[in-house]
Amino acid sequence: MWYWNDKNFQGLLMIAERLEEDKRLKELAGYCRLREQGLRKPAFAALDRFLDETAKWDKKTSREVIDLIYQIQFCAPDVHQFITTPLTKRFLQPGVEAWLKDEPNSREALRWEGFFNEKPEALKKLLAQYPDEISARRMLIKRNCLDVIYYATHLCQINRLLMPISEIEEIIASAKKLISSAPDRTELKDVEAVLTEQISMVEDWKSFSEDCKDEQIKFPDWCQENGRTYKWGTIYFYEK
Numbered sequence: 316m317w318y319w320n321d322k323n324f325q326g327l328l329m330i331a332e333r334l335e336e337d338k339r340l341k342e343l344a345g346y347c348r349l350r351e352q353g354l355r356k357p358a359f360a361a362l363d364r365f366l367d368e369t370a371k372w373d374k375k376t377s378r379e380v381i382d383l384i385y386q387i388q389f390c391a392p393d394v395h396q397f398i399t400t401p402l403t404k405r406f407l408q409p410g411v412e413a414w415l416k417d418e419p420n421s422r423e424a425l426r427w428e429g430f431f432n433e434k435p436e437a438l439k440k441l442l443a444q445y446p447d448e449i450s451a452r453r454m455l456i457k458r459n460c461l462d463v464i465y466y467a468t469h470l471c472q473i474n475r476l477l478m479p480i481s482e483i484e485e486i487i488a489s490a491k492k493l494i495s496s497a498p499d500r501t502e503l504k505d506v507e508a509v510l511t512e513q514i515s516m517v518e519d520w521k522s523f524s525e526d527c528k529d530e531q532i533k534f535p536d537w538c539q540e541n542g543r544t545y546k547w548g549t550i551y552f553y554e555k
Contacts, residue, residue: 326394327351381410385427460490472547
């Protein structure tokens with residue numbers, strides 16, 4: 316039987332095998348194996364021992380391990396029990412902060428600060444220096460542009476826009492710039508396709524708003540009449 320959390324548990328075992336190749340990470344590997352078995356208390360005891368060891372490390376060792384842990388998690392996003400709050404608060408986050416303080420332009424530190432600490436400014440700084448960081452470019456396009464445009468337009472089907480058109484157009488312009496400035500634009504074909512559809516919807520909304528002052532006419536009906544096809548999500552309304 317398939318279990319919804321299988322990828323997480325299988326991933327923990329694979330990560331444990333990878334970590335066991337490095338004697339410095341024995342306790343962290345142990346945490347992964349114990350967590351996969353459902354032994355939460357012993358798992359966190361192993362994690363505590365690992366974190367106690369990290370406090371004795373020099374900068375070089377700490378940064379090598381921080382980079383390795385984040386690389387592993389980046390390649391295994393479904394393993395949601397690998398990077399825990401204690402690991403983040405006691406080792407990863409302060410380690411990246413100290414790294415950036417010493418090396419403000421560090422490629423690795425900027426990357427992980429942007430990805431895992433959700434700091435878009437770090438990703439922007441990273442791209443300014445290393446335009447080939449395609450994952451950083453993709454994340455900025457998705458998180459700062461496509462997701463925001465989706466939020467702004469997801470109630471269009473009931474004739475509601477959640478942001479001013481001018482703000483949405485500014486976000487669209489930012490997304491276009493991020494795509495056009497990529498060294499290899501073909502690597503962003505999927506996000507560019509999403510943006511193209513979003514632009515089309517926004518332009519249609521503008522035409523709809525000018526054409527239809529009658530609130531009885533719904534935007535999806537207008538689109539259908541004009542040969543425009545979009546996927547509409549399901550909206551749920553809750554009463555207090």
